[in-house]
Amino acid sequence: MSTAHVLLGLLAGGPRHGYDLKRAHDDRLPQAKPLAYGQVYATLGRLERDGLVAQSGQDQEAGPERTSYELTELGRERLAAWLTEVEPPAPYVSSVLFNKVVVALLAGGTDQATGYLTAQRVAHMTRMRELTATKTRPGASVGDVVAADYAIGHLDADLRWLQTTLARVAELQKEVTS
Amino acid sequence: MTGALLSGTGITKSYGATPALRGIDVTVGEGEIVAITGPSGCGKSTLLHCLAGILRADEGSVVYREQDLSLWSEASRSRLRRTEFGVLFQFGQLVPELTAAENVALPLLLAGSGRRDAREAALGWLARFGVADMADKRPPAMSGGQQQRCAAARALVTGPRVIFADEPTGALDQLSGEQVMTAMVQAVREQGSAVVLVTHEAPVAAYADREIVLRDGAIDPSGIGIVG
Numbered sequence: 001m002s003t004a005h006v007l008l009g010l011l012a013g014g015p016r017h018g019y020d021l022k023r024a025h026d027d028r029l030p031q032a033k034p035l036a037y038g039q040v041y042a043t044l045g046r047l048e049r050d051g052l053v054a055q056s057g058q059d060q061e062a063g064p065e066r067t068s069y070e071l072t073e074l075g076r077e078r079l080a081a082w083l084t085e086v087e088p089p090a091p092y093v094s095s096v097l098f099n100k101v102v103v104a105l106l107a108g109g110t111d112q113a114t115g116y117l118t119a120q121r122v123a124h125m126t127r128m129r130e131l132t133a134t135k136t137r138p139g140a141s142v143g144d145v146v147a148a149d150y151a152i153g154h155l156d157a158d159l160r161w162l163q164t165t166l167a168r169v170a171e172l173q174k175e176v177t178s
Numbered sequence: 179m180t181g182a183l184l185s186g187t188g189i190t191k192s193y194g195a196t197p198a199l200r201g202i203d204v205t206v207g208e209g210e211i212v213a214i215t216g217p218s219g220c221g222k223s224t225l226l227h228c229l230a231g232i233l234r235a236d237e238g239s240v241v242y243r244e245q246d247l248s249l250w251s252e253a254s255r256s257r258l259r260r261t262e263f264g265v266l267f268q269f270g271q272l273v274p275e276l277t278a279a280e281n282v283a284l285p286l287l288l289a290g291s292g293r294r295d296a297r298e299a300a301l302g303w304l305a306r307f308g309v310a311d312m313a314d315k316r317p318p319a320m321s322g323g324q325q326q327r328c329a330a331a332r333a334l335v336t337g338p339r340v341i342f343a344d345e346p347t348g349a350l351d352q353l354s355g356e357q358v359m360t361a362m363v364q365a366v367r368e369q370g371s372a373v374v375l376v377t378h379e380a381p382v383a384a385y386a387d388r389e390i391v392l393r394d395g396a397i398d399p400s401g402i403g404i405v406g
Contacts, residue, residue: 118400125401128384136360136385149356152381159380 003035004043008052008071008079015056017066018044031134031147044069052078097158101165105176113169121162128155183208183372184340188238189228191221198224200395201238206340211363211373213386220392222376223344229374230263230342231255242340260288264338264371268348270329272317278304278328279313285336303331307361323354330358337369344376359385 003025010016010024018040025035047053052075056068071079097120104113134140135148165172182205189202198221206212206229214222227233229240231247240247242262247255259265264285272281282300287293304310307327309320317325326349333341346362347355363385366373375386383389391398 122401125380125384125389128380129386132381132384136363138364152384156379156381 002082003039004047004052005079005082007040007043007047008075008082011053011069011071011075012079015068015070017059017068019066021069028143029147030141030143031131031151047075051075097162101169101172102176105169105173110169110173113173114166117162117166117169121159121166124155124159124162128152128159131155182206182241183210184229184240184242184374186225186229186235186238186240189225189235189240190237191224191228191233191235198395199228199235202392202395202397204229204390204397206372206374208339209366209370209372210388211366211375211386213375213377213383213389214392215377215380215383215389216392216398218378221395222378222392225392226342226344226374226376230265230340231259232265260285261336262339264333264336264341266329266333266341266343266346268345269322270317270325272325272328272332274317277314277316278309278320278324281317281328282332282335285332289336299335300331303335304328306365307331308357323350323358326350326354327358327361330362334362334365334369334371338371341366341371341373343373345378346375347377347379347382355382 006025006029007021010021010028016024018037021044022035022037022040025040026032044053048055048069051072053069054072056070058065059068060066100116101113104116131148131152135145137144185203185205187203189199189204190197191199202221202225204212204214204225214225216222224233228235231240231242231250234248238248242258247258250258272278273284276284279297279300282303283291283293283296286296286299291299301310301313304313304327307330309324309327309331312320312324312328317328320328326346330346333343341362343362347358350358359382362373365371373386375382377383389401391401
């Protein structure tokens, strides 16, 4: 996930300082892992070094002095390029869930794999219920709903895979241990 | 959950020689949303029909507010379904000759409300489900999604204690399904109704407080439900 590109996007509307960027990031991407201040400043430092943002001034409103940053022409071009670039759809099948089933079969056998899949299904359903409660809460913002829908869709895909894999554990065991 | 509002004990039901339910125990608390899930043919719809008093179980009992429904006449159970239960199926089953507002007002009229009050309440519920502009249209002039929203409004209009919803989003596209579920869950949370929700889709089951997974007519304690 490219925090740098999100920060460039947040600067597209005009200069902002680090604290403001952190708040805007967390507001616009609800349910995402909140951005740490250290990460904001480290990323801004890299973007400045690469000529994608530049300092645009100092502002001091009832507190410490803050440096504002703005997009440079190069930054604007880089952002536009990123937005039109299609992400490669699942170039590798990589999933901790899948790895764990295979390793469970290698190291423990079908009971171990079935036990893991069953417990994982319960955890997935619990998380899906939490996210559904978040989006149906009266007063939920569109951002909350869209963020929850993204996670729910992915959990649902996992759940379908967990369900079909449970039915294939014995078959997979034969293949893995042959 | 504050004690059982509705409970089934040892519910057994067969269709001819084919067993559909093999001794199911289930409780639904006041204001609780319970999903019944499981693969096709696991008996989840049959269980909903037994709990709603639409089907009579071969064995076992269904107790609603401390009254054993299996001892009631069909007429009494039918009255209960009109007044305290709301029912929503996969295909709305609206009366095609009536407008949307008349369909939604119908349960109130049957329960003795005045025509004006019933229409006003119906319009409020249609608005809540985002189909206020359909009020004077008849079902054939409405899309499937609009009909299902009306059916959901009709299921809730009397402020029922329990809503029985059997694959309520099964015939809807994803967005319409989510909108119907969200509006329904928000409404039942407000009025404190319980819901028995049959679905085979995890994202729909996730609207519930808990999930009962059936497998071959029995509760699957592992919660997997897959026919392996």
